[in-house]
Amino acid sequence: MPFPDIRSFISALQQTRDLVPVDASVDWDLELGAISRRSCERDGPALWFRDVQDYSGQSVLANPLATWRRTAVALGLAPVALVPEIHRVYEERESSPIGPVEGAEAAFLANVRRGEQVDLTELIAPMVHEGDGGRYIGTWDLVVSRDPRSGWTNWGAYRFMVHDERTLTGWPRSTSHLGTVLREVYVPRNEPMPIAIVIGADPLSHLAACATYRIGGDEAALAGGLGRAPVPLHRAPASDLLVPASAEIVISGNILSDAVAMEGPYGEYPGYRTGEMGCGILVDITAIAFRDDPIHTLDCTGLKDDSAIVTSLTGATAVKRRLQRHGLPVRDVYLPPQGAVHTAVISVAEGGPAVTTAILEVLTARRALLSKIIVVDADVDVFAMDEVIHAFSTRCHPGRGIHVASYDGRGNGLTPSYSPEERRTLSGATVAFDCTWPPEWDRATRVPVRASFADTYGEGLQQQVLDRWSELGLP
């Protein structure tokens, strides 16, 4: 495990100059969020707010993994690791999970509040964006839940808002793994669903919780695989759920099957506040526990936030594996973080309308969170957006190259271009842009030749130019 807890990760980010400690006093009410949002949009460093008004002794780490550099550091790579290298390492380690270990000591038990002692206002919950429905304590969190049918323990990352001293409300998608178990198991039984909300665990546990990972998958083992060492777990307070022992804060509670309270609206990861409010879940908090001087974590959601980077990385691997399972000739997948998990670029060994529509069908068969799919030939580097936009602009036939799949009940309830009714009913559509040359076009006589340095000059001349580049005074 490169970093056993958030504190060692903070130290590492300070050494690589990817984190700035902020010692000036900052208001949790919008100011902290505004600073964090601007920093995120400028690809700035993580921010560690060490003097938060009203909360002496507590601090907030904002945007821990919102750049590729910080994600590389979390994985134990050099901060300058290139994006394809980070993808390759993630893909390799994702296939070698290492199960967690139990029984470790847990520093979060230093301060425990149970039952009537619970007061969520004791903990920092920033008012993140002006116009949000309330203070969000769960943004960069890790939520542990269990499916009692199989015993499967799920880790996810879901938003949670402070409703009152002992109540959180949240909006895990109804089609999320947690939402699915809640709807299919606990609600029909009219039983409360126990959960534990973890804040400030080691960075790879949070990455695993936020990852696009198969239902039934063990995210604790995924985190162990990513760190190449087991994640130590400990029981959450007043709960039999196991949480990372490295947690700074643990909040135990039950999602009630027969009660609701106001949640939202909230400025979400697509970069908009789309208006979903008053349609979430209610969590009755039974206990909170936290380390001395606890460090909170904030994903200041919006353009290029933590979830954009993590889902770009993990979603690409998930998409690639899924397409491979269906026998499609996928080479590489990239979900550009600027695309807010709505756009995927997929390169294939051989394209054409049949392959493109098959990709579209596979990626909209269950949960259809992507709304734009760009299919390119393997000569296009999916990680190089110049090449992708060039291919999209020049190879996608504006009449024959665009394929659309519409669906109900499995769309993305946060897609800003959808109407409120579409978002409510999870209806929508995904478009696939076929930016590949038609397979029947002869490569030698018909496929246009790219007028690029790499494609139109012989290897000898290319090498000659490279050798003379400096001599010619070129940067």
Added chain:
Amino acid sequence: MSQAIDPDGFDSGTSGRCGEPGIEICFETFVHDPAELQPDCELRLVLRDLAPGRRKYLAQNVVARVAASGDCPPGFVALRVRSAVGNELPGPWWVQVREVLPARLHGAPYSSVFDALRRTGGG
């Protein structure tokens, strides 16, 4: 079951125009449609307390009356109204809390809080 009103917690005695210097906005509410805020009617609302400090933004479900123009009516306090996408709607708005409802409303997960509020007793 409705809870007893706590007048000390709701009636600040503020009067004047919302937004004027010295007029403290006490509560915030979110609506899908401002037409829902019918004056002279008893409405069921979720109010967020805007008093500074650690308890700022905590919510209460209430039965309330809303006024939408002119000076602050006696017994009312300033209210900020936001749309479903969080934009502040032009005021002034005033609110008078008549009754505090239970914090937790009966309803299944993912069901509408606004429907649950309408079904909740009080008034």
